[in-house]
């Protein structure tokens with residue numbers, strides 16, 4: 001193992017164009033160098049292991065190269081380049097601020113800055129983790145940073161930009177490094193593997209890249225570790241086991257089972273996952289990601305959002321065709337709810353299990369919806385008559401304990417109801433009933449759904465009487481009485497009902513729409529309007545409300561008011 005160099009070092013890029021996934025930065029730097037527009041100080045921000053220090057070193061080498069190539073890269077041949085490549089150059093000074101953060105450390109650096117380089121044009125000072133500097137150290141550094149000698153260039157690097165004080169920020173050109181895309185990382189790993197004579201399954205590198213979460217250095221060390229563990233052939237299964245990553249096959253299997261309502265299998269699979277030592281919460285989040293990937297695979301336009309191998313993309317889009325959009329969206333919403341509640345749940349395993357049950361049940365009504373015909377058997381009847389009803393009745397029971405959210409299964413039935421009602425209406429409207437009092441002069445336009453026959457006052461009175469009678473029969477005596485005693489007039493298709501007091505008016509207002517519908521139906525005229533008014537008459541208004549009764553009595557006997565005032569009484573209206 002003597003000659004072993006870790007891959008992160010061995011494959012550290014030596015040129016701007018080999019830096020992985022930061023082309024927006026390397027291009028800008030190359031342009032600045034070739035146009036000779038160098039800033040005094042740069043601040044490189046971004047997550048760890050994405051190439052900040054690497055870029056800083058390449059920058060130092062390139063600006064000192066005496067024979068720069070046309071594409072803006074260093075030549076790698078001149079004296080300066082060779083000294084850089086062998087690590088012997090004195091023109092680059094690296095300070096790790098994490099361990100050297102005192103005022104003395106910075107003073108030492110500032111002292112050095114005064115001396116011009118012996119070879120080459122620039123001295124580059126790289127200060128890593130610059131946010132770790134103490135306030136005093138920052139202040140000691142400010143002056144130099146503001147007015148450095150011409151030969152000095154500073155590159156400050158940090159993972160925590162928000163901790164950099166504004167006076168420093170304003171003196172630097174800031175570059176934000178990206179997390180590196182999984183795709184780019186696995187490509188780089190594949191390049192390394194080929195050089196190292198390591199064979200691999202693309203999915204294996206994919207998992208390493210995902211685990212590294214955007215950091216190329218981490219990806220390289222995981223790669224080294226896996227090669228050491230498993231030899232010169234990396235398989236998906238081995239990597240998944242060694243990295244303790246949950247195999248995505250589980251998710252494909254679980255979704256398949258959900259489509260087929262195989263709840264028992266899902267529960268057993270979940271148990272297996274827990275037994276392997278995986279955390280329920282991580283499993284749930286993974287399931288959410290899987291469903292998100294399915295959703296994204298539904299449209300070829302969004303497939304580019306999938307950060308997975310080609311092979312896996314195909315599997316996703318295959319499974320996505322078996323899942324309805326509604327199922328995926330609903331499932332995501334259920335999972336995110338569980339995600340939020342997970343921490344506070346007492347029985348977390350049960351919570352995940354309930355979620356799985358809900359998800360499994362989601363597909364059942366969707367299936368039903370597809371097959372549903374107009375006879376619309378209730379879901380309960382359907383399941384009772386079904387052969388595989390055992391799961392479903394269990395799920396149903398669980399479902400009945402749940403919030404209304406998953407009750408969307410009932411929506412289709414509701415829609416059918418509406419349609420039926422509608423068709424009933426139009427049928428009645430088109431065919432005039434024989435027993436209704438239709439004037440012989442009436443012209444009926446059968447093709448028009450709005451059959452607006454001529455209406456006579458007597459018809460209106462009859463219809464209102466019928467309505468009042470039906471209300472009486474149905475137990476709504478007051479409405480019946482009100483209508484029977486009301487004053488009714490009919491002018492220009494408008495029925496005006498005049499009643500005696502507010503409470504009667506309120507009563508009628510509350511049923512107005514229904515009343516009007518009935519009238520239009522029975523009069524076969526959709527243009528009929530209904531007005532409800534208070535009767536303005538000289539006759540004393542008959543008191544109905546307790547407040548009215550009190551007023552009436554008080555008018556007759558003013559002593560009542562005195563009494564109320566004397567004893568400070570309140571009237572319970």
Ligand SMILES: [Zn+2]
Nearest residue numbers: 065075078081
């Ligand atoms: Zn050179």
